[in-house]
Amino acid sequence: MNYISRIQKLRKVLGEGLLEKEEAIALTLLCMIAGKSIFLYGPAGTAKSLVARRVSQAFQSHKFFDYLMNKFSTPEEVFGPLKLSELRKDNLERNIEGFLPAADFAFLDEIFKSSPAILNALLTIINEKKFRNGKENIKVPLKALVAASNELPAKNQGLEALYDRFIMRLIVPRLDEKDNFAKLLQTLPLNEEIKLDEALKFSNDELENIKEKAKKVELPKEIIDILLNLKARIELFNKELETNQEVNVNFIDVSERRWIVIMELLRFAVVLSDRTKMKVVDLLLIKHCLWSNEEQKEVVEKLLNESLSGSNTQILKYEKEFEEQKEGIIESLEEEVFYYKTLKKDGKVFIHYEIPYLNKDKKQEIAHINAPEEDLDKKEIFQGYKYDSYYGWRRTSEHYYCFNKARNKCLIYINVKYNDPSQCECKKEISITNHSKIVSSRISLKIQAKLKEDCEEMIEKFQAELDMIKKKKEVFCKENQNAFIDQENEEFQILLQGLETEKSTCEQLVIETKKLKDKVEKHPNIKG
Template identity: 40%
Template sequence: MNAPSRARVAALIAGLEAGLLERSAAARLVLLAALAGEHVLLIGPPGTAKSELARRLHRCFAGSPFFERLLTRFTTPEELFGPLSLKALEDDRYERLVDGYLPRAGIAFLDEVFKANSAILNALLTLLNEREFDNGPTRERTPLVSVVGASNEVPGEEALLAFFDRFLVRVPVSGVGEASFGALLTLAPAAPPAVEPVSPQELRGWLAAREAVVLGPDSIEALHALRRAAAAQGIVVSDRRWRQLVGLLRSAAFLEGRTQVEPLDLWLVPYVIAAQPAQVPALQDWFVREPAQAEPQDAPWLTRAVEAFEKQLELEATLPADDGDDAAGKLALARAVGGSAEGGLLRIVSATLEQQLRRRWSPVHIAARLAQLDELIGRAGAPLPGLRAALAALEAALAKRLWLPPELAQQLRANRQATLATLEALLDRLAAVRAGFAALPQDEQLPATVPEPVALGA
């Protein structure tokens, strides 16, 4: 089966995030998880659009009834799975009337999902994992596409960890930041745009077709590195979760019309691997540094070399001439006798004498300085074409991405640009230093002494 058009996927994403501030990553992850047949947990305080995302997700799927409940420790099974059938009880059968309840839902939103009692959580385990529900003596297949759970915090009780693990994608959400606060205050309510919903037949076809997506050697290597990075943080990831992550990556690639998972697809792994919201930033840094290769570089060795040459130029440009005492006396005499009336003439004379105060250098000395600078400029400038090509390749790759959040894409772009700008600025400083050495006063009568090279440091 062919992948959906990019325009259609983009419209589904736009429908989820329209009018929501700083929710690009959450909207994309909620939709991608559902299209991959996985469940999502939104972790954050009330009033952060968690339920709104779930309701909007429901509109993305045709023929998928929506079910929503706030769970508490007093929630009864009847509230989720339906009341007992009195007619079935008359026939000694223990069955529920499930129409309109969770076993018949396509998209469900369970708020405060970890507050439910153990009986409900145990029943939910089978429903979420196998998409099946035990109704009396019969195990029924359910049409469940995805459950969006919400919680203020990650559960700490060991008894809840199995249920917590059923949510493949875990997205921390918080209130808007300072940059978006003004927009929040003036945000006008508006209905999200209508979208062409995904039919059950399309979803089944897409899930089957994604299995043809190749997990290339570079992606496998990146996942090996991710496993090591997770272990270094004390994060334990089950084999099942690794397999589910691969399915999510394949869905992301397939729905963008690609036949192979690429390292940039790994932007979503922090939301799958992290066991706690506090672990997400470090894993995001890993993605920027390793798969994306977009950590900003500041070239400290080159900075030290530039500063060393700048100091050497300042020293050599300000050293007095060997006959500096005589020239200084002439300059003082000119200032004493010039007077204010002869200000213009004094400036001319002073400039001439100050020029004479500067030490002169042999052409061999200047040539040695320029040769060392040319070697440094060549070495420092060697990565420049590669950096420019890498930036262009990143721009081309980002232009094809639908799932990568715009804020993260801009960060990757800005980091590469910053590295390039840093190197270009240092090369400009080296060019200015070279021009400064070339402009030093020369005297061909001086001994042809080659100076000691400027020490550049480690």
């Protein structure tokens, strides 16, 4: 049986009767397999302790210790009483059997209410898996500590170091769905002990084997780039907080040590998803690892989603290609559709052009250019003229023109930058004859057929891409299976947003291209 099937079966059995606790079951199981601690944050009565006890049964060795902490809790209640026989020898050795130092898994409720003496010992146990018992440091079998509280640690109480050791933090709210509440009303008290197939349970040797495999997990460049992007977004968010005092969110501070442990946890998720290479889906787990309070949680999710979505260069390529094709077709249809007028003022005769063009925003505009008739025999590039009631005719750097009388053409440079015609918004080559009348666009049947063919090729290309997107989605879902993330969940759908956007863009481009083709077919001025 592969790991994914095994994890899915475990999640189903462990979550039996627990409503809306699927995520808590899955992530607690991941942390226990990876040997990491997890913090469950939520109100009392939301089955946090039951989740911890249930999940611990997924292991062959599952000695379990749980305790409700309070400010009067003593080390003896958590780590075991002192041995009187050793006390007579001036040795402060404890009888740890049945207490946390002898447990495979532990659940500590209201952990932040415990005394400093307990917290200091807990730090050593979590960090080094060691406990100072009398004169010796003994290795503890603890695989994972599950802590819970209905409040976050208070500031400046010396709790930051302990809180930082919980690599994953999960909010466990009350029931949200109406149907689930109806089921709850009909539910009998749940058993902490459940029947579990021994073949599904993890042995200590198997956990060591998984740990070794996790060390060999490959991180592709795509994953590293996303994480670099996320880190940059976090830093930018923190920088903006410095200038915005009204935002009630603390700095998102992620230490190097925490990043290392996060990546170690993700590597375990990769192995347990029957892969050797990290995928984008695995990064969704990070949203449970970076926040310290509820306000930060929303920010972290937003920054992570932005990093995962990125920019879709393929969409930009499609849109650019369509606009270029469209512009070429429109120009072919509207060739020589402008007004030729002769203006005569102050004894000078000017040819006046009113030329339609598409600006940089692809919107239709009219460029007004005046060129003196005396320049018809010249081949240089000149600035166009404007008429001012005070100064009379003056050259302007907005538009340039260049006559070619031999070809009966005039090249117009529209919206020139830096007095450099090569840096213009667009160019138009127009006729210089018949400037006293309107010339209508007339295209041949041959040109019309070619334009229709161009449109049909674009439609066929975008339609083929739509079929490809469907296949890409299927492949993506197959390659991005994670044993702890359901693909039906909203968080997984975020990863598909790029493909969905690509799909809707292609669909819209097909519609626009069909409209363009229809415009070609119904063009009023076709000459045989």
